Amino acid sequence: MKKIYLDHSATTPVNPKVLEAMLPYYKEHFGNPSSIHEFGKVAKAALEEAREKIAELFNCSPYEIYFTSGGTESDNLAIKGVAFANKNKGKHVITSKIEHHAVLESCKYLKREGYQITHLPVDRFGFVDPDDLKKNIREDTILVTIMHANNETGTIEPIEELAKIAKEKGVYFHTDAVQSAGKIPIDVEKLPIDLASISGHKIYGPKGVGAIYIRKGTRITPLSHGGHHERSRRAGTENIPGIVGLGEAVKIAFKDMDKYNEHLKNLSVTFLKKLKETINDIQLNSHPEKRISSTLNISFKGVEGESIILSLDMKGVAVASGSACTSGSLEPSHVLSAMGIEPAIAQSSIRFGFGRDNTLEDVDYVISVLPEIIQRLRSMSPIYTQSKK
Amino acid sequence: MNEILRGKPSFKGRTVVVAMSGGVDSSLSAFLLKEKGYNVIGITLKLWDYKEVGGEPLQDGVCCSVDSMNDALHVCTQISSPHYVLDLTKEFRGRVIKNFVSQYKKGRTPNPCILCNTEIKWKVLLGKAKKLGADFLATGHYARIEYDDKRRRFLLFKGKDPSKDQSYALWGLSQKNLAFTLLPLGELTKKKTRELASQYNLKTASKSESQEICFIPDNDYPRFIKDWEKGQESEAKKGPIYNLKGERIGAHKGIPFYTIGQRKGLNISYPKPLYVLKIDPKENTLWVGEDKDLFKSTFYVSNLNWISIENLKDTIECQIKIRYSHQPKKGMISRLTDKCVLVKFQNPERAITPGQSAVFYRGDEVVGGGIIDKVKD
Numbered sequence: 001m002k003k004i005y006l007d008h009s010a011t012t013p014v015n016p017k018v019l020e021a022m023l024p025y026y027k028e029h030f031g032n033p034s035s036i037h038e039f040g041k042v043a044k045a046a047l048e049e050a051r052e053k054i055a056e057l058f059n060c061s062p063y064e065i066y067f068t069s070g071g072t073e074s075d076n077l078a079i080k081g082v083a084f085a086n087k088n089k090g091k092h093v094i095t096s097k098i099e100h101h102a103v104l105e106s107c108k109y110l111k112r113e114g115y116q117i118t119h120l121p122v123d124r125f126g127f128v129d130p131d132d133l134k135k136n137i138r139e140d141t142i143l144v145t146i147m148h149a150n151n152e153t154g155t156i157e158p159i160e161e162l163a164k165i166a167k168e169k170g171v172y173f174h175t176d177a178v179q180s181a182g183k184i185p186i187d188v189e190k191l192p193i194d195l196a197s198i199s200g201h202k203i204y205g206p207k208g209v210g211a212i213y214i215r216k217g218t219r220i221t222p223l224s225h226g227g228h229h230e231r232s233r234r235a236g237t238e239n240i241p242g243i244v245g246l247g248e249a250v251k252i253a254f255k256d257m258d259k260y261n262e263h264l265k266n267l268s269v270t271f272l273k274k275l276k277e278t279i280n281d282i283q284l285n286s287h288p289e290k291r292i293s294s295t296l297n298i299s300f301k302g303v304e305g306e307s308i309i310l311s312l313d314m315k316g317v318a319v320a321s322g323s324a325c326t327s328g329s330l331e332p333s334h335v336l337s338a339m340g341i342e343p344a345i346a347q348s349s350i351r352f353g354f355g356r357d358n359t360l361e362d363v364d365y366v367i368s369v370l371p372e373i374i375q376r377l378r379s380m381s382p383i384y385t386q387s388k389k
Numbered sequence: 390m391n392e393i394l395r396g397k398p399s400f401k402g403r404t405v406v407v408a409m410s411g412g413v414d415s416s417l418s419a420f421l422l423k424e425k426g427y428n429v430i431g432i433t434l435k436l437w438d439y440k441e442v443g444g445e446p447l448q449d450g451v452c453c454s455v456d457s458m459n460d461a462l463h464v465c466t467q468i469s470s471p472h473y474v475l476d477l478t479k480e481f482r483g484r485v486i487k488n489f490v491s492q493y494k495k496g497r498t499p500n501p502c503i504l505c506n507t508e509i510k511w512k513v514l515l516g517k518a519k520k521l522g523a524d525f526l527a528t529g530h531y532a533r534i535e536y537d538d539k540r541r542r543f544l545l546f547k548g549k550d551p552s553k554d555q556s557y558a559l560w561g562l563s564q565k566n567l568a569f570t571l572l573p574l575g576e577l578t579k580k581k582t583r584e585l586a587s588q589y590n591l592k593t594a595s596k597s598e599s600q601e602i603c604f605i606p607d608n609d610y611p612r613f614i615k616d617w618e619k620g621q622e623s624e625a626k627k628g629p630i631y632n633l634k635g636e637r638i639g640a641h642k643g644i645p646f647y648t649i650g651q652r653k654g655l656n657i658s659y660p661k662p663l664y665v666l667k668i669d670p671k672e673n674t675l676w677v678g679e680d681k682d683l684f685k686s687t688f689y690v691s692n693l694n695w696i697s698i699e700n701l702k703d704t705i706e707c708q709i710k711i712r713y714s715h716q717p718k719k720g721m722i723s724r725l726t727d728k729c730v731l732v733k734f735q736n737p738e739r740a741i742t743p744g745q746s747a748v749f750y751r752g753d754e755v756v757g758g759g760i761i762d763k764v765k766d
Binding site: 313 | 430471473475517519520521522
C-alpha cells in the first residue's frame with residue numbers, strides 16, 4: 001500500500017545529510033565537551049559550530065543561543081525562567097488563547113504559584129490584535145509570550161508589531177517559533193523579541209533536541225541545576241550528536257527556505273484547489289495567505305475528524321486533527337474554539353501538514369481516496385443527510 | 390480454529406473491529422480473527438482517567454491505563470494490524486458512571502459493566518466501527534452467537550467454559566447487535582486461551598484477570614461515591630437501621646454505602662450476625678436481619694430485552710441467574726406488561742438485589758434478561 005505522510009507539523013523525518021553529520025559524534029567523536037583532552041575538544045568544537053549555525057538563523061550572537069531537549073523545554077525555560085527571575089518587578093504574564101500546551105501549561109503552573117495570567121483572544125483566523133496587547137500590559141507585566149506560527153492552523157501572528165509594543169513598555173517578549181523556524185525569517189535585529197524557542201524534529205532534524213534564543217541581558221533563572229553547561233543556564237552534559245544534527249538541519253532550512261516554501265505552497269494550494277473541486281461543504285480554517293506554507297486546517301462539515309483520520313490511515317495517508325498532543329480526545333481543539341469556530345465544525349477539522357518530500361503525485365493520491373471517504377462518512381451522519389434534504 | 394468461529398460464516402477479507410482492553414482475552418480474539426483471514430482493526434477505549442475517578446490502583450496494567458493501551462498496541466503490531474485509541478470518557482461519564490452513582494443513591498446495586506456493553510461498546514464503538522467500514526465488532530467475551538434458521542433469530546449461548554461464561558453480561562444485545570458481533574473465544578476455556586496466547590507469544594498471555602469495576606481501581610466503592618459526590622448538594626444522609634420487628638437498632642452512614650446481603654460496616658452488636666435485607670431510599674432507612682431472612686423467591690424484572698424469543702407471551706419455565714457469580718436456578722417467568730415480568734424461583738434464593746441483572750436461560754441458551762426492580766416480601 002502507498003504510504004503518504006502529511007503530518008509534518010507533528011514531526012518530520014531526519015534529513016539524510018543531517019543524519020550523516022550526526023553519526024561521527026556517536027562513534028569516534030564521542031567525547032564530553034567539558035573534558036580538557038582532545039576527545040572533549042572535538043566535541044566542544046562541534047557544539048560551538050552548531051551554535052553558530054543557529055545564531056545565523058536568528059541573526060544573533062552565538063552567545064545568545066542555548067541548547068535544550070526540545071521546544072517544550074525551551075518554552076518552559078523561557079516562561080518560568082523569566083517569571084522567576086523578575087518576580088520582584090511583577091507577577092503578570094500575557095499569552096494568547098491559541099498557544100501550544102507547552103506554553104499554556106507553563107502559564108497554568110505559574111498561576112498556581114501565585115502569578116496572574118492574561119489570555120488574549122484571537123479573531124476568526126487566529127490573529128492576536130496588537131491593540132489588545134497594548135490594553136492588557138500593566139505595571140506588573142513581566143512577560144508576553146505569543147507564538148510565531150500556530151501549530152494547528154499555520155496562521156502567522158503579527159509578531160513584529162506585538163514585540164514592538166512589549167519593547168516600548170519594557171516587557172520581555174517570548175515567541176514559540178517551533179512551527180515557523182526555517183519557514184519564515186526570525187531576524188532578531190528586526191524583530192525586537194527577547195526569547196524564542198525552536199525544536200529539531202520539526203525541521204528534519206533529530207528528536208530530543210531544541211534551542212532557545214535569549215537576548216543578551218535578559219534576566220532569567222535556570223530550571224535545571226548542576227554543572228556549568230550552557231553558561232549555567234541549562235545544566236547537563238550536552239547531547240552532542242543531537243545538537244550537531246540540529247545545527248545541520250537549521251543550516252539546510254535557512255539556506256533553502258525560499259525553495260522549500262515555494263514547493264510547499266505549490267503543494268498546499270494545489271491540494272486545496274482540487275479538494276474544493278471534488279468535495280463540497282468544506283471550510284478552510286487557516287488564513288488563506290498569512291499561514292506557513294506547509295499547513296492547512298480544513299473542516300469537512302458533517303463528519304468527525306477522527307473518523308477521517310482513521311479512514312485515511314487505512315488508505316496509507318497520515319494526517320492529524322489539531323495538534324498531535326491533543327489528538328485522540330474528542331474535545332474540540334482549543335485553538336479552533338478560540339477562533340470562534342462552532343464545536344461541530346471544529347470537530348470535523350483535519351490538519352494537513354505538507355513536507356519537503358511530498359510531491360504532486362501524493363496530492364493526487366489523497367484526492368483519489370478522500371472524496372469517497374467523506375461521502376461514505378456523510379451518508380452515515382444523520383445530521384448531515386437531514387440538513388441536505 | 391474453524392470451530393472456534395463457528396456460527397458466523399468466515400469472510401476472508403472482511404473487516405472486523407476488535408475491542409481491545411489490553412488483556413489476554415481480547416488480544417487472543419484479535420489474533421484468532423487475523424489468522425482466520427479477517428482484516429483486523431484493534432481499538433482500545435479510553436473510558437476514564439485516574440484524575441477523574443481517584444483512588445490508587447491495586448494492580449498494574451488495568452484497563453484504561455496507558456500500559457494497557459500500549460499492550461493492545463503491541464499485540465496489534467505483532468499481527469500487523471492498525472490500532473487506535475478512542476477517547477470516550479465523556480460518553481462513559483454521562484451514560485455509565487452517572488447511572489452507577491444515581492442507582493447507588495437510590496439504594497440499588499447496579500452493574501455498570503452491563504450498561505457499558507449496551508451504551509458504550511455496542512452503541513458508540515459499534516457506530517465508530519461502522520464508520521470505519523467494518524463488517525463486524527468482536528470482543529473477548531466468553532459466550533457464543535449463532536443464527537437459528539428456524540426461529541430466524543440470532544441466539545446467544547453460554548461460553549463453553551462454565552467457570553468463565555460471560556453471557557450474563559451480554560443480555561442487553563439486540564438482534565442487530567448480535568448480527569454484527571463476533572465472539573472468537575466462545576468455544577474456548579480460559580486455560581486454553583492462556584495456552585494459545587503464550588504459544589503465539591502474545592505479550593499479554595500472562596496478564597492477571599481484570600477486577601470487578603474498572604473505574605474503581607482501588608475497589609473502594611464508598612470512597613468512590615464520596616469523591617464523586619463531593620461538592621454536590623445531595624450528599625449522603627445518615628439514617629436509622631431497623632430489624633424485622635421494627636425496632637431501631639442502629640444508624641447508617643448513608644444509603645449509597647450499602648448493598649443487599651452486606652454484613653460488614655453495620656456497626657451493631659447483636660447476638661447473631663446481621664445482614665442488610667432491604668434498603669428504603671424514600672424513608673432513608675435500612676432493614677437488617679439474619680442470613681435466613683435474605684432468602685426470597687419472587688421479584689419483578691424490567692428494562693427487558695429478549696434474545697431467543699420475540700416477546701414473552703405468558704409464562705415459561707427457565708433457569709434464572711441473578712448476579713454474575715450466581716448459578717442459574719429453576720423458576721417461572723410470567724409476563725405482566727411489555728416492560729415487566731414477574732419471576733418466581735422454585736426455591737428461595739439468597740440476596741436478590743434490585744439494580745442487578747436477571748438473565749433467563751434455557752440450558753445454554755439465553756432467552757433474555759432485564760434489571761431486577763423490586764423484590765416481593
